[in-house]
Amino acid sequence: MSYSPKEIENKWQTKWSEQEAFEPKDDKSLKKKYILSMFPFPSGRLHMGHVRNYSIGDAMARYYRKQNYNVLHPIGWDAFGMPAENAAIKHGRHPKDWTYSNIAYMRKELKTLGLSFSETREFATCDELYTKWEQEFIIKMFEEKLLYRESTTVNWCEECHTVLANEQVEEGCCWRCDNEVELKEMPGYYLDIRKYADELLEDLKLLEGKWPSQVLAMQSNWIGKSQGLEFAFKLSDASKEKLGNKFEDFEVFTTRPDTIYGVTYTALAPEHPIVKELMKNELLDAEVIEKITAISNMTEVERAKAGKEGFDLGITVIHPLTNEEIPVWMANFVLASYGGGAVMSVPTHDERDFEFAIQYNLPLKYVIEGAEDGQAYTGEGVLINSGELNGIKNTKAKAEVIKLFEAKSLGKGTTNYKLRNWGISRQRYWGAPIPFVHCERCGLVPEKVENLPIALPEDVEITGEGNPLENHPTWSTCACPKCGADAKRETDTLDTFVQSSWYQFRYATDPKKWNECGIDKEDVNYWLGVDQYIGGIEHAILHLLYARFFTKALRDVGFIDDLKEPFDNLLTQGMVLMDGSKMSKSKGNTIDPDSLIEKYGADTARLFTLFAAPPQKELEWNDSAVEGAFRFIKKLYDRRSKVSSNELPSIDHASLSKEEKLARAKVYEALQKSVDVYEKTFAFNTLIAACMEALNALDKQDNEQVWTEGLYIITHLLEPIIPHVCAELSEELFASKNLAGKIEILDEVFVQDTITLGVAVNGKRRAEIEVDAGASKEDIITMAKESIAKWLEGKNVVKEILVPNKMVNLVVK
RNA sequence: GCGGAUGUGGUGAAAUUGGUAUACACGCCAGACUUAGGAUCUGGUGCUUUACGGCGUGGAGGUUCGAGUCCUCUCAUCCGCACCA
Incomplete structure (x- = not known):
């Protein structure tokens, strides 16, 4: 019978479902793995990104299940959100109806992929029971x-x-x-979330090496911690009066306290209360008020695009150290939401302040040595024009100035975050x-x-x-x-994003308790952290930061016990591309998973997805490579006739021919590789390649026992990737014995009769020799010299290097 | 500007961590079987050269018997953030 994916896949999907094969066990004494792919939004249909995401997660879940882990591998629906309402507006459908019918359809689609999800733990975030908690x-x-x-x-x-x-x-x-x-x-x-800024930043260290460095860097940048000095500029008496004595001073934050003597003006955000007060009382020209109002209505991006703009507010403050009177400006680049919405400006040592000062002809005062005229100097150097601080290196002066301000009760060292x-x-x-x-x-x-x-x-x-x-x-x-x-x-x-911030705890909670609590602490203690989380890089900040925060917040309000991080390991999968750009409906360059499965079966879809690129990289769609994946499965299925027994045979390795030995070696190489791939590198493409090599090597010999062993191991290795066909072959050939537990690696199979060695002269490969496995170094060197005799004419060998099982390098002069 | 990555055949990609560069697959070429092939099978396929050989992992140096891998510099591309004081 030829390979018929539809039949095989239906059979196994039904069987798995009936057997409840993928439900986690209640026994908390078992070693566990929590494998989680980011749950989908029920948009209506699966796309290839989903197929990739779930194929990766499923391979991991199935691998660990086979290693006798208690595996939690759940799925659900991130079901609230705008598109449901858009559908309502457009097509007159109720969002609830739209959402749940999409879920029903997509659930069926997921099922045809043969994914090993728990069925009892599925929920939608729009379920009232979820909302309740x-x-x-x-x-x-x-x-x-x-x-x-x-x-x-x-x-x-x-x-x-x-x-x-x-x-x-x-x-x-x-x-x-x-x-x-x-x-x-x-x-x-x-x-x-700001309350947790420092903890969220600090705990990124726990994730080093376990999350992609890019995601860690993005989160760290987003939190944006910086340390500096916070102090108040006192308003001059005249200015206080002008403001109706409603203000004494205003706070500024700086990361450059070392440049304090270089302050020649200060700048306020358009939203600053002092600016508002001045506008309210019409203490500025009508034209200026109008312009500031216009700036207030601009977003940050628009302000940045518009270029620098500012207005003299006609008030002054007193420099805390020199007691000089300093003008106060409004500047459009000062952010209301950061550092109190006010800055001290040091045009000589800050590029923005410099640009602004030049534009409005404000005074410059250099306070660090090394500056050149005509630009801001932001490098290091010794302080000048800085009173008691003269001669100190500016890097050291930062702390000195903070100390000075604290001693005089003028200000204090402080930390600021960009995170809002x-x-x-x-x-x-x-x-x-x-x-x-x-x-x-x-x-x-x-x-x-x-x-x-x-x-x-x-x-x-x-x-x-x-x-x-x-x-x-x-x-x-x-x-x-x-x-x-x-x-x-x-x-x-x-x-x-609130819903997706705690769904990982809901899955971990036994569904029998779903009516009684939102999160069960003991269950969470057992299952969390998520051992492997898989999803797109687009969530690097949004979802992943919120979920980290929510974990800490839920802990602090008592819904979970001490848990630092929800996701221990993160894999960010690459996008699925077509002709170099992201698949999207609007570009019309999508591949519909349903038709792919219809034509080739789920196993082919999964195999291609994992074979064409490592999971972290982008995946370029290629129709003929899909054909290739299909061919491989067909070939594998076809070779079942070579198997002669349903046991792993014990083979007398020494008695085998060269080809037979090589085939065994390839099979066991794949087995050896599999541990690393499934547990560490996730380079499924290389494991699949190793299995292809093994099958190619098996094809070059015809020993029944070697074939039996080979297919026993290959179907064991590939089951997490192409589960249906492997389950079918395993049942038919091996009474499913090879899908439970580990298979031991036999070192003897790596022993070959002869070894091929490369021979290099001065590091340049010149020849190849075949030597007996037990050959002595002397013999090998002698053979190597013969093989490259013409390169030795008139020269002396000054050094002989033998890299066991690899090559010989002869250094000649 | 700051941060993170990536550069290997015609293409997707490998290389046990310093040891025969290009495994595996796609594509292409040739052949077999075929009425036919967009099916299947077999063989070939880095570039260059008639050949011997030469050249080859973005580029330039360096360390080493030996470098895709380590070091220094440099170029290009992609991604994220971006007036955060």
Whole structure:
């Protein structure tokens, strides 16, 4: 019978499901592995990126299961989010209906890939049972002051009609729809991720060597820790008066306290309270007020593009050391959200300050030696023009100045982070409702835990205009959980990244407990950290930072025990490309996994995906290489007729022919390689190549025993990658014995009768010799010399180097 | 500008960590079987040279008996962040 993938794959998929073959065991004394591929958004259909992601994870899960590990390999659905609402707007379908029917379809698709997922632990994040526990966490975080509500300037996407977190703004545009982001002042809920900035940074060290260095670097940059001096500039008396004595001073932060004597002006962000006060009281020219207002309405990206712009505010401050009077400017490049929205400017030793100073003709004062006229000097050097600090190296002066400020109570050494708090409010329908109530008497009140979940109303009209929850006639009407008075329910929903921040704990929690708790601590203690996490690099900051934060926050509010990091090892898979660019519907260069499986079967799809490139690299789609993968499976399947017994035979190695010995060696080389590949390098492409080599070598001989052993081992090795055909062959040929446990490596098979050695003269390969395995060094050298006799004419061999089993190098003069 | 990577045949890629560079696969060429082949099988295939040979891992140096691998410099490409004071 010829290879018929459909038949084989159906058979095994049904069998696995019936046997519940992939459910983790309850026994916590077993050694465990938690293998997790990032869960999909139920967009409607799988794409090749999913196939790749899950083929990688499945190979690992199946490998460890075979090594007798208790394996947790779950799947679920990241199911809230905008596309469901867009579908509602476009096609009039209810988001819930759209989502769950997509899930049903994609679940079937996943099944045809033969992935070894647990079926009992599957959930969708839009399940009310999931929302219920998430709301409990949110309330607890509020009580523990990790979550707060505040009105600030936020990133607003008009296209999506919602607020975005800073991490979700890419080059000034919405991460999802690419629409340009606007600024808007509005209230919202925030998680205090900044409180964990240092821990999140420090614990990256625990992940070194286990996460890609690129991801670690990106997170570290994003957190953006810097150390320096914080101090206040006192306003001059005249300026205080001008400001109606509402301000005494303002704080600045600098990483260059060594340049303190070089300060020739200060600059405030357009949003700074002092600037606002000046504008409010019309203490600036009308034209200036108008321009500052315009800048305020620009996003950071727009301001950067616009170039530097500023205005003299007509007020002055006193330099804390020299007591000189210094002008205060407003500058568009000063960020309101960092370092108090105010800077000390040292144009001589900072390029931005220099550019600004030249533009507006502000004074320059060099305070570090080594500067050249006409530019800012940012290098090292000795301090000059710096009073008591003259002569000190500037690198040393940083600490000195901080000490000085602290001694005089003028300021203090401090640490600053670029990381901003995580805004989790979304003005959308298809998300988890934020479980709070607005009461006129009690203010902001969390819902009672026994009332959870606060579920979404089903009868909504989704038009794309406004927030459907707010437009709903009755949903937001409720009683205050505290005083019972009429109150209004919060209509914002949670950012979908909240759901994906704790799903790894939900999977670990025994489904039998899903009704009683969100996360079971003991289960989490057993299963976490995730031994291997697999997903796309696009989540390097967003999801991976949030999930790390959430882990620490859940620990601190008591929902999990001490766990530093959720994901012990991370593999970021490369993208699937077609003609050098990312597969996408809009470019029309996609391959539909369904039709691929229909034509070749899941095993071929999986084999190609893992063979064509190492998982970390980009994968270029190639139709004929898919054919090649299919051919290999067919060939493997066809060779089953060569097998003569269902046991691993014991073979008298010494009695074998050269070809037979070589075939065995190739088979065992593959076996040897497999441990490294499955546990460390994940270079499945090389393991598959080794198996192909082994099969090629087997084809060059016809010993039944060698064939039996060869296929016994090859199907064992490839089962995690092409599980259906291997299960089928294993059942037919070996009563499935080779799919349980390890196969021992026999060193004897690596002993060959003869060894081929390269012969090099002065490191340059010139010939090849074949020597008996037991040949002495003298004999080998003699043979080597004969083989390259013509290179030795008239010369002396001054050194003989024998690299065992590899080569001979003769140094001649 | 800062940070992270990557450069090997026509293509995707290997190389047990300093030891025969290009395994495996795709493609291509030739042959076999075929009415036919976009099926299957066999053989060949780094560049150059009639040949002997010469040259070959982005480039230039260096260490070494020996370098894709280690060191120094340099070029190119990709990715992330970016006025963070």
